[in-house]
Amino acid sequence: MHARTPEQTAFADSIDAFCRARSGTRAQRDALTQNGTEAHNPALYVQMAELGWLGVGISSKYGGSDGGMSDICLFAERIAYGLAPVGGYVTTVVAAGPYAKFGTEAQREKILGGITRGRVEAISISEPGAGSDAAAITCRATRTPGGFIINGQKTWCSNAHIADHLLLVARTNTSSSRHEGLTMFCVPTGTAGVEIRGIPTLNGKDVNDVYFTDCFLPESAVVGAVDQAWPQLMAGLNSERLILAATMLGRGRRAFDDTVAYVKERKQFGRPIGSFQALKHRIADLATELDCCELLLYRVAAMADEAPERMLPREASMAKLKATETAKRVALEGVQMMGGYGYATEYDMESHLRATVISTVYGGTSEIQRDIIGKTFGL
Known part of the structure; x- marks a missing residue:
């Protein structure tokens, strides 16, 4: 630890x-x-x-x-x-x-x-055509006297249905490059022209489609500088990845502890199943991986505390990649070692699996994290 x-x-x-x-x-x-x-x-x-x-x-x-x-x-x-x-x-x-x-x-x-x-607050970035490629945003903010008119659709917006405001990223300029012409806005969720619709998922009610139809926002809704949302987003990605990594470290450790408790108690062939080498070695590997995640996460968090303005793209992506993939592996192994009980809703393991599987997708997929890490080596 x-x-x-x-x-x-x-x-x-x-x-x-x-x-x-x-x-x-x-x-x-x-x-x-x-x-x-x-x-x-x-x-x-x-x-x-x-x-x-x-x-x-x-x-x-x-x-x-x-x-x-x-x-x-x-x-x-x-x-x-x-x-x-x-x-x-x-x-x-x-x-x-x-x-x-x-x-x-x-x-x-x-x-x-x-x-x-x-x-509760939420962030609205992804669109049907802009997921991993966030620069493909088309939701439009058009200038009008006193502010902007928003039109377009956002999707996969976590917690929009319980949030007070959405931190919206919309396109304010189409004449510049894809990474320019984006602006952040603070949008109260009760604003006229905003419609939030839940997306049914394995994990219940947590993500939403958000539709903007002639939604007026005053100039005071702009967060930061107009047309400069991309560098503002980049400045915050370290934080998002580290927080997601921390969440999955916690969930992975809980799945691990639940698994260990089960294999100590469950008996087959006259002894606890955890005493069999096949399971004992799996437990040893998972424990080692979780400790590696913890050390990596808090090392990068300490680096962020020492120099808050540093971007740390390699380190933050490594932490997110390692923690989420490890948590998913722990939950999958937990289901396997618990057998049918790992699949049953009577136990928490199936919810650990649902929570961890999606973690390798949101906040930047594992593939995107690997791509970012590779780029930091000049590849």
């Missing part, structure tokens, strides 16, 4: 105790999630806000605690391990970055202050 400060150790212990008390049993989690159909429980989230946890990476000026990336990752890891149904946190903390770096003072007070009080 990586070294933690005494304060971080106490923080992690507090999160673990909270999760054991409020979401530690299957019955508690079912009650909080409408039997697993909802990924986010607002009341539980507000309780975390009241403890000051949601502002861990936010300036004290806006109600936060001035923590760094290592602290954010620690929180994301422990709530994922504790299976706390607060799925709104990841998009919220990722959205906080652009507002903190590029937003106006009014935007920071509204968005960052709201986050510390338990508000």
